[in-house]
Amino acid sequence: MNYDIRFENVTVLGAAGKMGSGILLLTAMEMYDISMKPENKDKHYVLYALDISQKALPGLMNYVQDQLVRQGERKINILRANYKDRADLAYNSEIIAQYVKDVMSMIRPVTTIESAYESNIIFEAASENPELKTKMFAQINENSKLNPWFFTNTSSIPISFLNEKAKLEGRIIGVHFYNPPAVQKLVEVIKCDQTPNEMAEFVSTYIKNLRKIEVPSYDKAGFIGNGHFMRDALYGMMRMEELRKEMSFAEAVYTVNKVTQEFLIRPMGIFQLIDYVGIDVCQFIMKVMKPYVTDENIHSPLLDSMMEIQVKGGQNHDGSQKDGFLKYERGRIVAVWDLDKKEYVKLEEIATKCDPLIGNLPEVHKAWKVIVRHPNKNEELTKYFSALQKESGMGAKLAVEYQTKSKQIGEKLVSDKVAFTPEDVNTVLMTGFFHAYGPINDFIK
Amino acid sequence: MQLRRKIYMIAGYNTISMGSGRKEFNPRKARPGLEEYMTEAGQAVLKQIGGAKIVDECVVGNFIAAKYNNQGNLASFFPMIDEGLKYKPAIRTEGACASGSLALAAGIKSVLAETADVVLVIGTEVQNSMKAVYGADVLAAAGWAKERKDGHAHFFPGKFSDRAGKYYEKFGYDYTRQGMATWYKNAIENARLCPTAQEFHNTTEDLISVGMTKPNGRSFVDNLNVFDCSKVSDGASAIAIVSEEGLKKCGLTPKDAVEVIGIGQATNDLTKAPADHTKLDATAEAVKKALKMAKITKDDLATIELHDCFSIAGIMALEAIGFAEHGKGAQFVTEGHTARNGKIPVNTTGGLVGWGHPTGATGVHQAVTIWEQLTGRAGDAQINIPKNKPYALTINMGGDDKTLVSIVYKKN
Structure with a gap:
């Protein structure tokens, strides 16, 4: 079965979720491109958007439609060529409307799993729950006559575990998109021992067609992205607990968050990142990873405490940030949670107290958004970290130690055979987490 | 051909050219429209020439507000600019991106024809009402519509x-x-x-x-x-076209003017x-x-x-x-x-x-x-x-x- 034929019938499981909706959109666009090839003109393409939530499906359809309009606007030159023989479509507005119509006509919103029995490809983007995933895989696999391929978007569960539990005979591969899939360039790809090469090649073509960046990872819980992020977060929380001996909870959170953002020139601080991903999601990923990591304790009592009082972070449906360690107004941090007081403390109050303790940034410091596009990025960073090491402030010291630890985590991912190369680790952090530089570097001498 | 009368332009005014590049431009926020731009530019000219009462005629140059802003009949906006322009003759000119100069030409010709001594001319367009990809469809009307498909x-x-x-x-x-x-x-x-x-x-x-x-x-x-x-822009410009008599009526001298x-x-x-x-x-x-x-x-x-x-x-x-x-x-x-x-x-x-x-x-x-x-x-x-x-x-x-x-x- 060649690439085009396999795409004739596809199901996305958990399509109404955040990851599922993005994967649905990207897959629909890819299927449209395939359907537009002259040799495929008479073929019929079906994409099941499967979700258990009947309520969520209309919203999903609206989301996909809106996104297709935007994509159509961006791809207008290609679309005009696609419809060059349609005399009735002359204006960009008409052409984009037709594109949206044509893509939407392939998508079938459904709530029952039986539809998936017809599909050659099952994209799974359900919640990060091993039991749920394996149950669905097994059911589809048992009932389908097509020996479907399973692409899972898991960000942490070993593929071999899913393969064995669901008895898929190797017809599974990890295709881990980053959030939101429509925007983020990175896709981690994880084969298990039995995954046929043909499947990996197919996935490579798919990722290339989406103009995304593929990074392979060994089949180790957490893979590269969460492998680094969870350990980086645990280190941040550990440093926060240390600071807590001398300052309040909120002040310690503020300090570590500020240092990890500003002093490390990252797009956001570590506590903001935990909020962004969701405290609940982080807790869950750690729980999944823990049994597979024997030489480290991948567990955070702090996240447990936050979950006990239901301070969870994550995002609302409109993409706005929910409150977690930090409180947000229109995306900006306005207050910091204090676990002891069980309330948010105003940012200004904490900043006034903590900023003098944290100390100054070196004069050569440039903000993340400047560095990330800087033509001489590496030179600038070398200069910056060299100056940072000469600073005596608490913030600078913490930042240097933090970067050193981040590098160690990255190197251990390579030596533990999670990542194939140091470059892969750096690519994941730079494309999946928008870091301006990879953790494995020589900036700290 | 010779100009049979002296023609002057005076009292010009440009609004800001609004669009990407300007710090205050935010495509997601409400912005001034045709009414605001025409009013700003028109009133600025009237102020310099001593008010609407001496204006004999108005011309507005505009390419395609009917598509960008769902607005036609632009000449009727003049009394909105100043009540003193009510019942005065007003016309709108269109020649794609030359609409503004056609407005000037119309004003010049009216002064030459001695049907006016003072003509208020405004040119305006508000283009940021839609994304550029759709604006391209609108602007295509400056070409031959039958070429749009292959364009x-x-x-x-x-x-x-x-x-x-x-x-x-x-x-x-x-x-x-x-x-x-x-x-x-x-x-x-x-x-x-x-x-x-x-x-x-x-x-x-x-x-x-x-x-x-x-x-x-x-x-x-x-x-x-x-x-x-060139940019995708919102804005208006205005100027008065006057005869020698018109210049006097405005209380201005040739030094304040350019001669056409x-x-x-x-x-x-x-x-x-x-x-x-x-x-x-x-x-x-x-x-x-x-x-x-x-x-x-x-x-x-x-x-x-x-x-x-x-x-x-x-x-x-x-x-x-x-x-x-x-x-x-x-x-x-x-x-x-x-x-x-x-x-x-x-x-x-x-x-x-x-x-x-x-x-x-x-x-x-x-x-x-x-x-x-x-x-x-x-x-x-x-x-x-x-x-x-x-x-x-x-x-x-x-x-x-x-x-x-x-x-x-x-x-x-």
């Missing part, structure tokens, strides 16, 4: 990309691009001197490198980059492709007529406002005027002759690339800029007007060298 997604950039491609073929890619990049640099540097310019806030250091950006046909058009293009001493109009067949893509024939014709009527040559000009809807159009316009031989326009620009301190300063507040291009307003904006320069009102953008060269020229083009208006002005 480029970005219809007009596509047309001038074709022209640029032919120019590259004939005269060399690097050579031409250098001229186009220099055009961009001049435009931005001049715009930085004019607070109403859309690129007034531009802080890019290496403008030539930006201007040299390699065109990418995949995302835009084959032979132009976005810096070669020549006007040339030329029209090309909308349904025909250019005979030679590397030439602007109708532009040449309109300029020739205007200079002839004014009884001057190009060498008498102190400054020019010309229609650089694309940098390549600017270069070809210089050749059409005769400042450079065919194919030498790019060199003329690269050598700095069109810079503000060059042989012939062109588009001293940035032109369409730097100041902005609220399509229907552009012709009037050019007249206002010339009025400012020749009466010493151009502020930081003021250039020296040599005593022996008290003349200036405007060229306003509708479509792809289809509807042309060129005007010669004299300092008093």
Whole structure:
């Protein structure tokens, strides 16, 4: 079965979720491109958007439609060529409307799993729950006559575990998109021992067609992205607990968050990142990873405490940030949670107290958004970290130690055979987490 | 042809050219519309000429508010600007991007016909009501509708990309691009001197490198980059066209005014492709007529406002005027002759690339800029007007060298 034929019938499981909706959109666009090839003109393409939530499906359809309009606007030159023989479509507005119509006509919103029995490809983007995933895989696999391929978007569960539990005979591969899939360039790809090469090649073509960046990872819980992020977060929380001996909870959170953002020139601080991903999601990923990591304790009592009082972070449906360690107004941090007081403390109050303790940034410091596009990025960073090491402030010291630890985590991912190369680790952090530089570097001498 | 009466322009005003580039521009927030821009510009002129009571007639130039803003019948907006304009004759002119100059031409003709001594002229366009990809559909109406299907997604950039491609073929890619990049640099540097310019806030250091950006046909058009293009703009410009009597009625003197001493109009067949893509024939014709009527040559000009809807159009316009031989326009620009301190300063507040291009307003904006320069009102953008060269020229083009208006002005 060649690439085009396999795409004739596809199901996305958990399509109404955040990851599922993005994967649905990207897959629909890819299927449209395939359907537009002259040799495929008479073929019929079906994409099941499967979700258990009947309520969520209309919203999903609206989301996909809106996104297709935007994509159509961006791809207008290609679309005009696609419809060059349609005399009735002359204006960009008409052409984009037709594109949206044509893509939407392939998508079938459904709530029952039986539809998936017809599909050659099952994209799974359900919640990060091993039991749920394996149950669905097994059911589809048992009932389908097509020996479907399973692409899972898991960000942490070993593929071999899913393969064995669901008895898929190797017809599974990890295709881990980053959030939101429509925007983020990175896709981690994880084969298990039995995954046929043909499947990996197919996935490579798919990722290339989406103009995304593929990074392979060994089949180790957490893979590269969460492998680094969870350990980086645990280190941040550990440093926060240390600071807590001398300052309040909120002040310690503020300090570590500020240092990890500003002093490390990252797009956001570590506590903001935990909020962004969701405290609940982080807790869950750690729980999944823990049994597979024997030489480290991948567990955070702090996240447990936050979950006990239901301070969870994550995002609302409109993409706005929910409150977690930090409180947000229109995306900006306005207050910091204090676990002891069980309330948010105003940012200004904490900043006034903590900023003098944290100390100054070196004069050569440039903000993340400047560095990330800087033509001489590496030179600038070398200069910056060299100056940072000469600073005596608490913030600078913490930042240097933090970067050193981040590098160690990255190197251990390579030596533990999670990542194939140091470059892969750096690519994941730079494309999946928008870091301006990879953790494995020589900036700290 | 001769002008039978003295014609003056006075009391010009430009609103800000609003759109990407301006710090205050936010596409997601509500912005002023046609009503606000017309009111701002119209009232500013009325204030300078002593009120609406002496206005005999009003003209508004606008390309296509019916599509951009679902608004027609623009002439009826004049009484909104000032109650004193109620029941006065008013008309709206349309000739694509030359709509503004057609409004000026209509005003001039009314004064010549002695049906008016004071004409209030406004040009306006509000284009940021939709994304550029849909705006391209709207602007395509400046071409032949039957060509839309086979045209480029970005219809007009596509047309001038074709022209640029032919120019590259004939005269060399690097050579031409250098001229186009220099055009961009001049435009931005001049715009930085004019607070109403859309690129007034531009802080890019290496403008030539930006201007040299390699065109990418995949995302835009084959032979132009976005810096070669004029802006998508909202705004209005206004000026008064008066006779000698009108000038007196306004309580102003010839020193406050510029005199119109020549006007040339030329029209090309909308349904025909250019005979030679590397030439602007109708532009040449309109300029020739205007200079002839004014009884001057190009060498008498102190400054020019010309229609650089694309940098390549600017270069070809210089050749059409005769400042450079065919194919030498790019060199003329690269050598700095069109810079503000060059042989012939062109588009001293940035032109369409730097100041902005609220399509229907552009012709009037050019007249206002010339009025400012020749009466010493151009502020930081003021250039020296040599005593022996008290003349200036405007060229306003509708479509792809289809509807042309060129005007010669004299300092008093």
